[in-house]
Structure formats: structure tokens, C-alpha cells
Amino acid sequence: MPPEPLRKLRAAPSPLVTSPPWGGEPLTARNFARLAQLVHDYSGIKMPAGKRTMLEGRLRRRMRASCVNDLNDYCNYLFEEGGLESELVHLIDAVTTNKTDFFREPLHFKLLEDLVLPAIGKTGQRTIRAWSAACSIGAEPYTLAMVLEENRRLARGADYSILCTDLSTEVLEQAIAGVFPEAMIEPVNMDLRWRYVLRCRQTARTEVRIAPELRAKLSFARLNLMDESYPVDRDMDLIFCRNILIYFDKETQLKVLQRLCGHLAPGGYLFLGHSESIVGLDLPVVQIANTVFQRR
Numbered sequence: 001m002p003p004e005p006l007r008k009l010r011a012a013p014s015p016l017v018t019s020p021p022w023g024g025e026p027l028t029a030r031n032f033a034r035l036a037q038l039v040h041d042y043s044g045i046k047m048p049a050g051k052r053t054m055l056e057g058r059l060r061r062r063m064r065a066s067c068v069n070d071l072n073d074y075c076n077y078l079f080e081e082g083g084l085e086s087e088l089v090h091l092i093d094a095v096t097t098n099k100t101d102f103f104r105e106p107l108h109f110k111l112l113e114d115l116v117l118p119a120i121g122k123t124g125q126r127t128i129r130a131w132s133a134a135c136s137i138g139a140e141p142y143t144l145a146m147v148l149e150e151n152r153r154l155a156r157g158a159d160y161s162i163l164c165t166d167l168s169t170e171v172l173e174q175a176i177a178g179v180f181p182e183a184m185i186e187p188v189n190m191d192l193r194w195r196y197v198l199r200c201r202q203t204a205r206t207e208v209r210i211a212p213e214l215r216a217k218l219s220f221a222r223l224n225l226m227d228e229s230y231p232v233d234r235d236m237d238l239i240f241c242r243n244i245l246i247y248f249d250k251e252t253q254l255k256v257l258q259r260l261c262g263h264l265a266p267g268g269y270l271f272l273g274h275s276e277s278i279v280g281l282d283l284p285v286v287q288i289a290n291t292v293f294q295r296r
Helices: 029-043 049-066 069-079 084-095 105-124 139-154 170-178 191-196 250-261
Strands: 127-132 159-164 180-181 197-199 209-211 218-222 238-240 265-272 285-289 290-296
Touching: 029 049, 029 069, 029 084, 029 159, 049 084, 069 084, 084 170, 105 139, 105 238, 105 285, 127 139, 139 159, 139 191, 139 218, 139 238, 159 170, 170 218, 191 197, 238 250, 250 265, 265 285
Parallel strands: 127 159, 127 238, 159 218, 238 265
Antiparallel strands: 180 209, 197 209, 265 290, 285 290
């Protein structure tokens, strides 16, 4: 059963409206601790004291949207006045980090082209099911779509579909649109740009859009990796979960990875970020390359 479509998961507008925002006082130690615990419990993201300034900066942007005067007033609304129900998704959107690039960590996509896709091709498999489990604004799954489409087109490889999930509703909206600043496609080679990237007809705009035939291969849903189970099919051939585990403690990393492995088909491939490791974790995979693993 696939995750519930994004259109059913968009957050309701926050009812918070008071007076025009201003800088206000910094977070009290108590309120920082409460927010840090909330963010960790809900998203798994560690929020140590060194991130206090970052958290305050992110929340000030949320305050402006909510017309709240002060960070501590915002916390009072969340914790004392029952505001979490309407505000939690907005809060998580504000504090999550969503750095991404096309062809980020390019060796993964080279390995996909040279080793993984030919191996899948030899099995005679007709469809590849892929999951970008922390897709952010979409650069990763659209990169993956370019590679899979080239494999289908040039090597007569399998057809494919890509599930794209993220905790943040805000970045999912951007990913669905498939519109990016032109500077972001710099890592995409010219052949792929010519086939799969459309430039805006208005020359004054420096934006591009991913071609509709690639966008049609992607589906989007909001999903929290901290949930005890994922409403995702259990026969994924490729799972990309890169550069998100570094924000989790070891215990959370293990639980998330165990759940992800449960959704890999036998022989399926798991791609992690280059700074992430599964050393010391009991998982049903074998390493085939740097931060690339195959389900036993």
C-alpha cells in the first residue's frame, strides 16, 4: 500500500495571529530544551546546544509567517495553548535541513550505470522500483530518473517508477513542480540537459523545469522515517537514503535502516551518503561499494 498522496497531507494553515513580528528575546534555556526534545522525538534530528542559534533563526522565519512577536511566545503557544496540533508540520518544515544537488555524490550514479543496472538487466526484470527516501526538493530523484531513463532508452533496460518521500511538505511542493534555478543544473551534462531539462520561454527568468516524461515517473508523499512502519511496498529494487542518517543518533539510525531494509527486494540495493556508515549495525545487507549495500 503506497503512502497517502501529498494532496491529503498538506498542513492546515496555522491559526496563530497576533501582532506584527519583531526580533524579540532569545529562547530561554527551558524553551530551547523543549523544542530540541520535540524535534528529536518527532523527526529523529539531534538538536544539541551548538544548534541553538540556527534553531532561533529558523523559527524567526516561522514567526513572521505566523505573526508572533517573540520566540518564547511561540513556544508558549505550542506547549501551553495547544498549538502543536496545527503548527507541528510548519515547525518541522522550518527546522529541517534540505541541502541537495543534481548528481550529488556522482560515484553513486556511475556505479548505478556501470554495475547495478546491468546486473538487474541480466535478470530479465521488466520494471525497476526505486525509492528516494529523503528526496528534499527533488534533485536526487530527478537525477535518478535521468539515469534510469537513459538505461531504458539506450540499453533497452527496464521501465521504472520512483517513489519520493520527505518529512517536509514545503520541499515536496517544490519537488512536485520540478522547477529549479538554472544554476542548479550545472552538474548535469549537456546531453542530459538537452533531453530532460526545459528552459523558461521568458528569457528574464533564470529557471528550468524537468521534462514531463520524467516527472510522470515520480510519485510523491510525506513520510516520517521515525514512524514505526512505512506504508511502502516491500519490493524496492533501489533505495536512496543519503545524508539524513547523520542527523540521527546510533539507535535511531539502526531502527531506520532496519525498516528500510525490510522494504528492499532480495538482491535490492541501498545507497547511503558518503559520510554515513553502518559499521557495528546488524543489517541484512552486504557492502558492494563505498556506502552501497545489497540485500542478502
